[in-house]
Amino acid sequence: MLRIHFTAGDLVRTRVADNPDPLWESVLSLHQLQERQSDPVMVRWQRHVISNGRAPLRLLLPLVPARGYFPDFLTPAESAEGFEAGLDALLSTPRTQLCGQVAQLAQDKPLDAWARSVAEGRSPVLHRLGDALRAYRHHALGGIWQRIRARIEADRAWRSRTQCFGGTDAMLRTFGPGLRWRPPVLEADYPVETDMRLEGRGLLLIPSYFCHRAPVALADPSLPPTLVYPARAVVPGPTPPPPSGGPRLARLLGHTRAAVLESLDGECTTSELARRVGVSVSSASEHAAVLRNAGLVSSNRLRNSVHHSLTPVGFALLGAGVREPGV
Incomplete structure (x- = not known):
């Protein structure tokens, strides 16, 4: 414990x-790659990675065993800023840390020559490790990163x-x-x-x-x-869930705009918002823009889609500001 x-x-x-941490996801996916899977989706993912990523796996699996300790230098804090930032920090790990962490890894099982060479911190070895992580990320995470x-x-x-x-x-x-x-x-x-x-x-x-x-x-x-x-596969609503604004919210904002606000449970894209409310994508985008200008909704663009979520003011409006008497 x-x-x-x-x-x-x-x-x-x-x-x-x-945000998702790309190096943590890379390392932990190596754990999953070594597990026996019952989920058909994960089985297909395993087969794809093993068949397409044999070269990087030969270098990475000795450093990330299926059980127990793996070196902290593989998941630097800088990875929160993105994969390349994390990789730069990894490649800059001081030799003393590399030696100590690889030696700790060796306490659980004998290491091959490649893993032992990482502890020496020589530039060609570390850049080979970086290339392996980059190639593995492409094969293992590239196709499912949006998921x-x-x-x-x-x-x-x-x-x-x-x-x-x-x-x-x-x-x-x-x-x-x-x-x-x-x-x-x-x-x-x-x-x-x-x-x-x-x-x-x-x-x-x-x-x-x-x-x-x-x-x-x-x-x-x-x-x-x-x-x-x-991370939860299916995330329940907030605890406790905010009650619906009901008729008062509709009178305040209009029926469609109130439905848009009430449909924002967690983040969702404009297309998903349109599906939930039963309006066109352009209409959902227009209503979200009005709510955003009023400070009730925040919107962020991620590649080709815009993601919307309630602001604290929007959440409070749903939860308390427009309750019916006695609710």
């Missing part, structure tokens, strides 16, 4: 990561919204059986007995598509406290 000890200051500094992003963004939106309206204490209660909030300690199912003391640094929670069985933490206690957890 992993026990994460919070202070009052840690609750203030705890947050959910804004990964959608699941993680939905999970993040729900947790962050719960934190916004109920506080960090309420958010930490949303994780289910694998993570248990027993103030001031967050308990996590974990393969070893260990304690993490945040000591005012707060905790970064990273939702992950490929983290399936148990949360994952960095091994080095001197690194920024981080916990990667399985």
Whole structure:
């Protein structure tokens, strides 16, 4: 079991990561690649990666065994800024850290010559490792990155919204059986007995598509406290769910615009919003723009689509501002 000890200051500094972390997803997908799968989708993914990524897998699998420890340098904090930023940080890992972490990996099983050469930190070896990670990401994650992003963004939106309206204490209660909030300690199912003391640094929670069985933490206690957890495949509504605005909301905004606002449960694209409300995509976009100008909706463009979500003001309007008397 992993026990994460919070202070009052840690609750203030705890947050959910804004975006999928490409290096964490790469490393944890290597774990999934070595698992026996029952999900047909994952079986097809495994077959695709194994048949197309043999060369990078020969270099990466010795560093990421199916069970137990893997080096922290494979998942630097800079990866939050994108894959290339994370890769640059990985390639700049000091030799002392490479040596210590590869030596820790060797405690569990004998390493091949390639894995031992990584510890030496020579530029050609590290650049070969970087090329392998880049090629593996292309084969393993390139075709499903939008699916990964959608699941993680939905999970993040729900947790962050719960934190916004109920506080960090309420958010930490949303994780289910694998993570248990027993103030001031967050308990996590974990393969070893260990304690993490945040000591005012707060905790970064990273939702992950490929983290399936148990949360994952960095091994080095001197690194920024981080916990990667399985993103929910189906995310329930906020806790507690806001009641419908009902007729008053329709009178305030108009029936269609009120339906648009009430349909924003988590993030959704303009096309999905149009489907939920039963209007054209252009109409959904127009109504979302009016609500955005009123401060009720936020919109962000991601490649070829625009994603909409409620702002705190919009959420409050649904939850309290237009309730019927006695509700």
